[in-house]
Amino acid sequence: MDAPMIETRALRKAYGSTTVLTGVDLAVGRGQVLGLLGPNGAGKTTTVEVLSTLLRPDGGTATVAGHDVVREPDRVREAISLTGQYAAVDELLTGRENLRLMARLAHLPRAAGRSRGDELLEMFDLLDAADRLVRTYSGGMRRRLDLAVGLLTRPAVLFLDEPTTGLDPRSRSDLWTVIREVVAGGATVLLTTQYLDEADALADRVAVLDHGRVIAEGTATELKREVGAAHVELRLPDGRAERIATDASVADVRRILADVEARQLPVESWRVATPTLDDVFLTLTGRPTAGATADAPVLVGEAS
């Protein structure tokens, strides 16, 4: 088998007395997409910053495209592209100018840089806005341009740090579409996200990061199986919720609902619920994600 394109062993990093990474082990094979899943503060961004040569680790090793990030940062930089949480594009340049500038800084031949830039504008649906200042772009357009800039050199390894955080659902699915196209082109991708559905939609494998270490790894299906299957949730008039396991297929849900009808249960509302990141977290760590308790009560608790 090929050597992994991204590999970390016992990666550690601390800021002063705050330990962010306590020993991260990751391996991503060529052409694979690894989703790095975790709540805020789990160490996702720090991991990406170490791998993209922005931060020096305190311990452990990290190699990208066969090069050590500490000893050969220039070789690593030649192989990667980073799209961070903030769209790293120049507000006072147009979309096209941003692409030209970055093409020059990436040392593409001038003609190749131009044609690649136009190709990306087209692919990311930015041709109409190409000659407008980025200052006038929407959030989704900025992220798309940011991703386009990162793809100028056809990097072998792509880091996407929470690429859709803060986007509206429409822009989010647009961005997913282009990410899928990029992946189809053969790039190796490390994607960080807070959303299981995003990892589910884009990643081949998912690693769950918590308190600076990987606590679970596998395909999205495997992780969800660990948490429990999907279920039909029934809301009863007395406020109770009843859960019935299902494989979420049409036939199975129909069978369950037919059964519910036959028993004449007084159901107020029902829904098919699939495990969420919160469920995965609760199961793996025995506690909900930081945001979950405040926003939405975790239903796993009341099901038993």
Added chain:
Amino acid sequence: MTATATAVARAGTTARPPAGGWAVQDGAAMIGRSLRRSLRTPDTLIMGIALPVILMLLFVYVFGGAIRTDQAAYVDYVVPGIILLCAGYGAATTAVSVASDMTGGLMNRFRTLPVRPVAALTGHVVESVVRNAVSTTLVVGVAYLTGFRPTAGAGEWLLTGGLVLLYVLALTWTAVCIGMVSSGPEAANGFTFAIMFLPYVSSAFVPPASMPRVLEVVATYQPVTPVTDTVRAWLVGAPGGQPLVALAWCAGLLVVARLTAAWLFRRRATR
């Protein structure tokens, strides 16, 4: 092997390095970017010119009559100071541009590109020099209209230009450092005001000898005074020029700031 495969894959996409390496092309790209930005934020440019001109008119026509200097005409005394005030303010605004690159994540993108630190920051510095050349020339032009009559020959003008350039470079690189360590564009803006106030406690507007003892000591030994005195000596033949002290201050600050900026660029992550 992975490394070889990557090298082969990239050979088709990346151009061969030119004879002198990439520094010149990278620098040119970054300068082009900064000049574009400069033209698209005319308010910064206008402030950089309007402020010194207003101050000059204020000092010449309002305060000037009450200030006694060795110079027969106060305008001949104050213009060198105004030139440096204008240059200082213009250079310091670079801190704001650098700070906005830092907070927006652009700086991190530059840092993950195979680009030398010099190139990524050179754009800001050259833009500052160009902007200051334009605004200084305009300020000198307005000074002429208000009665400024320098006695300098071509040699002295050239020397003045060189010293002001060095002063601008030293302050711009200092501003680059401030821009990288400040928490955002607003905080960096505070620095431009600090630089604005330096000339007031110097020989720029009034002779230090007329100040209270403590301020006189500060005014005499801070860098703006030898630079102002030297420019004044070259332009209008006033006594008290200290070219070597002025040169030492500017060159010293430039070297320290330049090295610090490169170090910060490598170390500093975007917050």
